[in-house]
Amino acid sequence: DAGVIQSPRHEVTEMGQEVTLRCKPISGHNSLFWYRQTMMRGLELLIYFNNNVPIDDSGMPEDRFSAKMPNASFSTLKIQPSEPRDSAVYFCASSFMMTGGGETQYFGPGTRLLVL
Amino acid sequence: AQTVTQSQPEMSVQEAETVTLSCTYDTSESDYYLFWYKQPPSRQMILVIRQEAYKQQNATENRFSVNFQKAAKSFSLKISDSQLGDAAMYFCAYRSGSSNTGKLIFGQGTTLQVKP
Numbered sequence: 080d081a082g083v084i085q086s087p088r089h090e091v092t093e094m095g096q097e098v099t100l101r102c103k104p105i106s107g108h109n110s111l112f113w114y115r116q117t118m119m120r121g122l123e124l125l126i127y128f129n130n131n132v133p134i135d136d137s138g139m140p141e142d143r144f145s146a147k148m149p150n151a152s153f154s155t156l157k158i159q160p161s162e163p164r165d166s167a168v169y170f171c172a173s174s175f176m177m178t179g180g181g182e183t184q185y186f187g188p189g190t191r192l193l194v195l
Numbered sequence: 196a197q198t199v200t201q202s203q204p205e206m207s208v209q210e211a212e213t214v215t216l217s218c219t220y221d222t223s224e225s226d227y228y229l230f231w232y233k234q235p236p237s238r239q240m241i242l243v244i245r246q247e248a249y250k251q252q253n254a255t256e257n258r259f260s261v262n263f264q265k266a267a268k269s270f271s272l273k274i275s276d277s278q279l280g281d282a283a284m285y286f287c288a289y290r291s292g293s294s295n296t297g298k299l300i301f302g303q304g305t306t307l308q309v310k311p
Contacts, residue, residue, distance in 0.1 A: 110297055122286065122301040135296040168238060176297055183230075184299060186240035 081105075083187035085171050091193045097159040100190045103152055104173030112172040112184060113146055113156050122170075128154065129176060161194045168192070197222045199289050201302035208277045209310050215262075216272045216305045218287030226292030229263070229270045230299070235283040243285070246270065248292065274307075282309040 084103040092098055104111050113125040126136040128148045139146070143162070148154040158165055168191050172184040198221045208214035220229070231243040246254045246263050253261050258278075262271045274281055287302040 112297065112299075114299075121303050122299075124296075124298045127297055129295075129297070135298065170240060172240075174297065182297070183242055183245060184297070185242070186232075189238045189240075191238070 083171055083173050083185055085169075085187035085190050087190060088188060089191050089193075091195065092161055093195050094162055095160045096194075097157065098161045098165075098192060098194075100156040100169050100171075100192070102154045102156070102171030102187060104154070104171070105185055106152070108173040108175050108185075109151075110174045110176040110182075110184075111148060111154050112174075113154070114170040114172060114186075116168040116170065116189070117166075125156070125169075158192075161192075163194045166192055166194050197224070197227075197289050197291065197300050199287055199300050199302040201287055201305050203305045204303070205306045205308070207308040207310060208274070210277055210279060212277055213273060213275045214277055214307065216274075216285050216287075216307065218270045218272070218302055220268050220270065220287075220289050222268070222289065222291075224291055224293060228290045228292060229261075230288040230290070231259070231261070231270075231272045232286045232288060232301075233281075233283045234286060234304070235280075240286075244272065277309050279309050279311060282307055 086101045111128045116122045125138045126146045131148045146156045168189045170189045171187045174182040174184045227248045229246045233241045244256045258275045284304045288299040
């Protein structure tokens with residue numbers, strides 16, 4: 080299995096520009112997660128999808144952030160407009176969620192975003 | 196709300212020796228799961244080991260084992276016969292067994308240095 084695939088791996092943009100991060104989960108997984116990692120806040124969940132439906136988006140920081148999952152094999156996280164404080168590493172993870180939880184989440188390699 | 200605390204920002208160990216990384220958590224739930232993830236310089240988040248709270252037996256994966264003390268809410272990771280490739284940041288994570296969000300709550304991380 081190819082694992083979780085994220086693109087781009089690195090993104091440098093200027094403040095005010097739109098940024099789109101992409102994720103392809105592991106085939107057969109029914110849950111997808113977007114996490115953000117910063118020095119100040121550590122790793123935090125932004126949004127979680129189950130069967131392509133957003134279940135928990137309480138971690139999405141502002142209206143500038145939006146996420147979609149149009150099908151089981153693709154998700155995007157968009158920031159519009161971007162700000163320097165959005166600079167972070169963004170991880171996508173996927174899992175096969177079972178009743179009762181406890182499933183393992185498999186992480187992609189992350190996208191390092193730098194907003195100038 | 197659940198919290199995860201890793202009180203050791205940095206640890207070091209001599210190659211072939213044993214090291215223990217500490218993790219404590221706070222929760223009022225009885226059903227949950229605990230994980231240790233490794234993040235090498237490549238930034239990839241790699242699952243090291245997982246523990247179900249309902250299991251009394253400590254999980255073991257080759258050179259990695261945990262000491263799970265449910266009453267004390269402690270979940271330490273022991274790495275035996277440390278290797279240079281074990282050098283990384285290690286994150287302890289908590290997942291509720293009753294929540295349907297699948298959210299992982301991470302500690303702040305411990306950077307492990309392995310000395311040759």
